[in-house]
Structure formats: structure tokens, C-alpha cells
Amino acid sequence: MIAKPQSETELFERAQSLAGLSLGELAHREGFAIPKDLKREKGWSGQLLEWCLGASAGSKPIQDFPELGIELKTIPIDASGKPLESTYVCITPLCNVTGSTWHNSNVYNKLSRVLWIPILAERHIPLDQRVVANPILWSPNPQQEQLLRSDWEEIMEMIAFGQIEQITARHGQVLQLRPKAANNKARTSAIGPNGQLIQTLPRGYYLRTKFTAALLQDYFQL
């Protein structure tokens, strides 16, 4: 068991010490079995880095380092530093949303401070040869927060007004809502068009690739 970092600085320095190492090296060092690919273990890289950095939250709906107020996100990038995938943030409540505000939302909480760990992860690179890049400690700037907030408020308003079935991944400039479930037969309670409860596919918030690409670029350094 790796000890929890006691400060933001300690966490960041620990993350910096991993830069340049391959996932194979890290997995071997920490005793993680290396799958042949991620088809059946999509969260493997994220869980390996959580372990290496001493994250503690498990599957609770809070930040990975609650004492530090920091969320950890690994993000797959290509050789030019561009993200290869959108970034999952958290699930969304679909009923009992009265009283929800941006500032008490889980999206706000998780994105208020994020330690990004980019991983050079082009699909042609074997999993064990993918390399950890320099970490980035980020908080949204005012423009980014406004974009996130307006997308979140638009989506939450639709949910509150019983419009969940009208929301697609095309809504939102930077934050989108997409299915988040074991499969498309999964069901959870939501507000229906006439205010009644209906059963629908669970959804989660994701950051668009264009948004994370821009934020990584802001921190790009030689």
C-alpha cells in the first residue's frame, strides 16, 4: 500500500517522478498484471496510476484525494499531445434535482482541481510500452468555468423539465451527457415529460476532446 500524499506539492512531485516511465515498468514495479489490451479492462491505466499515487477514494462519488481537494485523471494522448478520447467526469442524477446548483454539483467539485496525467497511448503502441508524460495540475480559468457551468445548467434544466430523452451527446459546447452503464438495457429513475418518474438509461458527464486538448495545450512546455 502506497501512503497518501500529504500535500498538493508532494502529490505533484510524485506524479512528476513517474513521467517518462512506461506502463509496463510501473506495472512490474507495483505487481500489476498487464492485460494484452484494454478491451476488457478499460480502466486499467487509471487504476494503475491511482495506486502509484496513493489515491484513496475508491468508487465513492468524490475526488480521488479528498483531503487535498484534487481529482486524478489519466488522459490518453497522441505524439502531438492531443487527447485521443473524451474524459468521463461523473454520473448525473436524473431525479430529485430540485436544489441542484453548479456550486454544489459533483461536476464542479471534481473539476475544481484536477491532476492530469497524460499517457502516450496511440492504439498501435502496445499497452506495456505506453509512456507516462508530464503531469498537469489544473483548475478551470474563468472562461473555462463559465463554459462548463452554462453547459451543466442547460443540461440540468432539461433533466429537471423531464426532457432527458431529448438530450444527446450533441448538447453542450464543452461538457456533454452520454450513456454510462453496463449496457443499453440498464435502467434508472428519471423525471418524465409530465413530471412522473420514468425508467431510462443512466447517463454521465464527459468533457469534449476539444476542451481537454485546449487545456493541455495551455500547459504545453518544451
Added chain:
DNA sequence: GCGTGATCATGA
């Protein structure tokens, strides 16, 4: 089923 970690895979 919920919530975590995400990436896969196919249609546009």
C-alpha cells in the same frame, strides 16, 4: 443498480 476507472466500435 450505482459509481468508480475508462475505451471500444460503428455509423455518419
Added chain:
DNA sequence: TCATGATCACGC
């Protein structure tokens, strides 16, 4: 080519 909708594994 790329984003949307679908999916995989795990703990509880």
C-alpha cells in the same frame, strides 16, 4: 476520420 452511443471490470 472521428464523435456518439455502447460497453467492460470491479466493489458493494
